[in-house]
Amino acid sequence: MAEAIPVFDGHNDFLLRLLSAPARRAETWLQDTGRGHLDLPRMRRGGFAGGLFAVYIASPTPPDAEDFEALMNDPPYDLPLPAPIALRRAQPVALAMAGHLAWMERASDGAFRLCRSAAELRAALAEGVVSGVMHFEGAEAIGADLDALYLYHAMGLRSLGPVWSRPTVFGHGVPFRFPATPDTGPGLTPAGKDLVRLCNELRIMIDLSHMNENGFDDVAALSDAPLVATHSNAHAVTPHARNLTDRQLDVIAERGGMVGLNYATVFLRPDGRQCADMGWEPMLRHLDHLIAHLGEDHVGLGSDFDGALVPRVIGDVTGLPAFQQAMRAHGYDDGLIAKLCHRNWLDVLERIWGG
Structure with a gap:
């Protein structure tokens, strides 16, 4: 087997796992427990060189909630958007997760x-050290006055999605709906437009994943930075509302941005099912489509590890070398694989953040 190529990953939810089990955080981070998708020993074994670590505020589950897992395994489905989360609830959680990231170091x-x-x-x-970048998946922990953004930036925040798949004071998220287009509602609010402008000023990357089509277009009109979707796939392959249309991909290409391939089965499978029984073909088909529209310098990986059900063939982070072997068997050479696995991410982040 060829030597594994280091992977910089556009999105994971490992911090949410740490938050859910604070008494076991040392075990969760420093030991290979076989639980979840990520821990430091498995990262190093799988060639995971670094990535964007999401600070994400989970929505509470009401007692009478429908079984969303079952619904997503039996398309069509249209999951209701969760209720907004108040700033006073979001900020302590975000600070705790940011603290976990600092503790990990x-x-x-x-x-x-x-x-x-x-x-x-x-x-x-270059030193073989696993790297992490603080990312906000949804901006609920930032008030409409935006003052907190300066504090989070000083703490290391360098990437931010204004919304997850629920409304905020900044905009409206795209629902988990299949089949559907991302044209699902209004875009950014006035506060959301101010957030985009300040992110540009501070050189915080704006993440288009989870934004609906109108929100995407608002960011494209306002932002002067490359457009990036950290963990999204091709709508032409899997017609899920969370995936990007060819028009959106063309806009990202025109702006010198990039898209990270999401490993979640619901965004990969042509049938939209949440089912791990699948091979490499859907992942490669999405990569082919993204490369055709964006070019090989503007596509990367955005796994959604520890935040989604991923194909059984990859399993967890230790499956990354096998994924690279599947890319080689598909006809990708090592130069292209290195671009997809880390070079394109480092290049686009340098264009957004500066040196």
């Missing part, structure tokens, strides 16, 4: 580094 004995610049990411890659 301290607890790793030099094996993990929280990075704030592209130069720091490149240095970590």
Whole structure:
């Protein structure tokens, strides 16, 4: 088997796992427990060189909630958007998760580094140190006055999605709906437009994943940075509302941005099912389509590890070398695989953040 190529990943939800089991956080981070998709030993074994670590505020589950897992395994489905989450509830959770990310660096004995610049990411890659970047998946922890954004930026926040798949004071998320287009409602609010402008000023990357089509177009009109969707797939292959249409892909291409391939089965499978029984073909088909529209310098990986059901063939982070072997068997050479696995991410982050 060819030597594994390091992977920088556009999205994971490992911090949510740490938050859910604070008493076991050292075990969860530093030991290979076989639970979830990520931990430091498996990252190193699988060639995971770094990624964007999401700060995400989970919606409470009401007692009478429908079984969304079952619904997504039996399309068509249209899951209702969760209710908004108040700032007073979101901020303590976001601070706790940011604290977990800082603790991960301290607890790793030099094996993990929280990075704030592209130069720091490149240095970590050269040294064989796993890197992490703080990302907000939804901006509920930032008030409409935006003052908190300065504080989070000082703490290391370098990437932000204004919405997850629920409304905020900044905009309206795209629902989990199949089959459907991303044209599902209104876009950014006035506060959301101010958020985009300030992110540009602070050089915080704006993540288009989870935004509906109108929100996407609002960001495209306002932002002066490359357009990036950290963990999204091709709507032409899987017609899920969360996936990007060819028109959206063309806009991203025109702006020199990029898209990270999401491993969630509901966004990969042509039938939209949440079912892990699948091979490499759907992942490769999405990659082919993204490369055809964006070019090979503007596509990466955005796994959604620890936040989604992924294909059984990849399993967890230790399946990354097998994914690379599948890319080779599909006809991708090692130069292209290196671009998809880390070079394109480092390049676009340098274009957005500066050196």
